Amino acid sequence: MRKDVHNLLESREFKALVAKKAKTSIVLSVLLFATYYGFVLLIGFNKPFLAQKIGETTTLGIPLGVAVIIAAWLLTVIYVVWANTSYDPEVKRLRAQLLGK
């Protein structure tokens, strides 16, 4: 068992799985950071941009704030869809490979 575990962890497939997971997590985290801190820094450095009117009185800042929340939620949807379709089947296969022996 010990040796099997070691071989599995050193296998190309397991390393590819770890790399794939890291890549997805990092890309989505960077998108989340860019969205939220982009919004915060926009407020910090360019208030007039957010204060411009897009309706009678409605400012651009209002839909933008809502958009940040929706974008954050959509990122979680992307992650779940990715994990369910691309990550889980691979995990299942590698698990079976190890425990099936």
Add this chain to the structure above:
Amino acid sequence: MPPVTDQAAGAIQTTLGQPTVPAIAFFLIIVAITLAITYWAAKRTKTTKEFYAAGRSVSAFQNGLALSGDYMSAASFLGIAGMVALKGYDGMIYAVGWLVGWPALMFLIAEPLRNLGKFTFADVVAFRLRQTPVRIAAAIGGILTVLFYTIAQMVGSGSLIKLMFGLPYEMAEIIVGAIMLAYVLFGGMLATTWVQIIKAVLLLCGVSVMMFIVLAKFNFNPGELYTAVAAQYGQGALEPGGLITNPIDAVSLGLALMFGLLGLPHILQRFFTVPDAKAARVSVLYATGFIGYFYIIIPIVGFGAAALIGREVITSIDKGGNMAAPLLAEFLGGTPFLGFIAAVAFATILAVVAGLTLAAASSFSHDIYVHVIKGGSATEQEEVRASKIATLLFGIVAVLLGILFKGQNVAFMVGLAFAIACSANFPALTLSIFWKRFTTAGAVWSILTGAFLAVGLIIISPTVWEDVLNNPKGSALFALKNPAIVSMTASFLVGYVVSLLTREETAEQKFEDEKLRTYLGVGAE
């Protein structure tokens, strides 16, 4: 009991502050249902796995609601609605910050946490390190976080219940303590989870109804609502104001809110109640959806209160604006709707304090009693008994601290709890999951650095030094309102450097097992 309205607010009649029949009736119904659930849960709560983790029987959807329940406190419901009512768009900026930690929680730690942990987040930090020092350090970080969060909740709840029901402050503290202890002591995690679920559903429904009636008054056109707000308070109410003046301060607060979530013990403990990593992941999807929806509609409630009730009336009842949502409820639906919203706010307080108490008790009994005092070899019965004693003690301490801090400005304590969580708990947790070379010494120093730096820097920051200790403006030694950007970075650096200076071969060898569990869930409990 005289009504709280004073002369300035003479134009509006409110029963706020009086124990009305609908308020008491709704409150008693909620308490009766939750105690019935506790009775049902008590019969299913015998083992430690049941007490700490609801037997890992909670579904992803249920856990999503329970996570939302833990997170949507009375402070965020009443506080953010009030902030939007009084400060306009700035309140909305603040609301956005509370959501963005959730996706990060999903991408970075939800699944490893579920696969590696048993009952507490310290299980994960200590997975391949030396148990005693790491458990003690993690318990310090975890309990400090929970303690400050609890003080803020207890003090807030005493004042809120006094404002809404007219109950004396001390009486409110004792009622909260007693009912919450009944949930946790007898029903453990299963009862606490269902209390959270019920409260989350009631809160989401209540706020949705308020939003719907507000929008109906403006022909379902938010633009008309904003125009009404701008007509009374000027266009400035819809523009960014004074909240973010220093971008570094804003980023530091943002870091605390985002990564603090990844270090809140009562939130992390919820991930041990679901059956597997997939359920953990999906539960964050639900939680993010519910909480995001909540923070999108709360500003509409806040703007509605500003337009329909008026800032003058709101501040005449509570300077901080906390009564904006209850006043709006009374205006929209009369005494019965106010009673409903007041009862929901009360239930919210009970549920959040119950979750915090369970997290603190788990840390005392599972981390300190079992792993430090008993060297990891306590029997099932001993551990269950220890956890119940710890629950009782923490509950009593919470009530006493609530009474002790009566009338104090404790708003900073929520920020402090998030600062400690992101500086002490989060770095050690992630380094332990992802970095092979992480050592016991690295973990202990990282946690202690983060915890004490966060506490120390916040004391000499404007938030406490000037606003709480009443020192002159500009005299604070540390310029930022929230220390996260410094204390979290320092904690990571210390963890990294100390680990490189020490070497722990057993920890490196066990990293293989950890990886197997992190990614494939092999051996997960």
